[in-house]
Amino acid sequence: MPRFAANLSFLYQEHPFLDRFEAAARDGFQAVEYLFPYEHDARELRARLDANGLVQALFNAPPGDWAKGERGIASLLGRGEEFRAGIRRALDYAAVLGNERLHVMAGLAEARETQRAVLVENLAWAAAQAAAQGVTILLEAINGRDMPGYFYHRQDEARAVCEEIGAPNLRVQFDCYHAQIVEGDLATNLRRHLPHIGHIQIAGVPDRHEPDETNELNYPFLFRLLDELGYDGWVGCEYRPRAGTSAGLGWARPWLGKHA
Numbered sequence: 001m002p003r004f005a006a007n008l009s010f011l012y013q014e015h016p017f018l019d020r021f022e023a024a025a026r027d028g029f030q031a032v033e034y035l036f037p038y039e040h041d042a043r044e045l046r047a048r049l050d051a052n053g054l055v056q057a058l059f060n061a062p063p064g065d066w067a068k069g070e071r072g073i074a075s076l077l078g079r080g081e082e083f084r085a086g087i088r089r090a091l092d093y094a095a096v097l098g099n100e101r102l103h104v105m106a107g108l109a110e111a112r113e114t115q116r117a118v119l120v121e122n123l124a125w126a127a128a129q130a131a132a133q134g135v136t137i138l139l140e141a142i143n144g145r146d147m148p149g150y151f152y153h154r155q156d157e158a159r160a161v162c163e164e165i166g167a168p169n170l171r172v173q174f175d176c177y178h179a180q181i182v183e184g185d186l187a188t189n190l191r192r193h194l195p196h197i198g199h200i201q202i203a204g205v206p207d208r209h210e211p212d213e214t215n216e217l218n219y220p221f222l223f224r225l226l227d228e229l230g231y232d233g234w235v236g237c238e239y240r241p242r243a244g245t246s247a248g249l250g251w252a253r254p255w256l257g258k259h260a
Helices: 017-026 042-051 080-097 112-131 155-165 176-182 186-196 219-229 246-256
Strands: 003-007 031-033 055-060 101-103 136-140 170-175 197-202 234-237
Touching: 003 055, 003 246, 017 031, 017 042, 031 234, 042 055, 042 080, 055 080, 055 234, 080 101, 080 112, 101 197, 112 136, 112 155, 136 155, 136 197, 155 170, 155 186, 170 176, 170 186, 176 186, 176 197, 186 197, 186 219
Parallel strands: 003 031, 003 234, 031 055, 055 101, 101 136, 136 170, 170 197, 197 234
Antiparallel strands: none
16 A cells, blocks of 8 residues: 655645644645755754654755756766765754655756766765665656756666666655656556665646546556555655645545545
């Protein structure tokens, strides 16, 4: 049975961020994820987790200057010191929050061949640092419609970087929304990549709304497939609700229980 994590950067926008923990728990979620925790003290976030019986499933390392369009700095030339400082900060948060999954964004590709060497060097260093506290570094392929120019759009591109580095705690973050837009054939891709997958996310396609019967993916089939394949990690719900989050959770009632 899938274990769902509410992505608090996307869900419960009707509540202030710190109140979203309680809202997610009230709806039956047992874990949360979000993009970036750094605007809040890690101890305050941990208090919200503990008060609501929630697990911290995932967050992202610092991405550079998000407001100016940066989408990660792991592959960017001349940013090594900033990258290492960001990883140290993220691991400090992870230690307080009990978080074991850290998504590290590669950045936009302008000089791909040169940047790849920088990316590999930086990620190898990050994986070594993370391993010391039991944290897995995740790489996510992101579709070019939502994020034009991102370093990798396909699952095999992200997986190839993991395999080149060879660190056991470096894995792929498989987002079904991005994978469907770029590649499709999700059942085959999940089977092919599962040994390298460290986290899964979901959203409806094509509009990134609820993963319900109005989207083009058959999520009940995919959830059964994940069970058959033995995936026991969290499934992050990273979608934009059409209206109120709680009102749109009908798709999740079979799994979240009576409070959904």
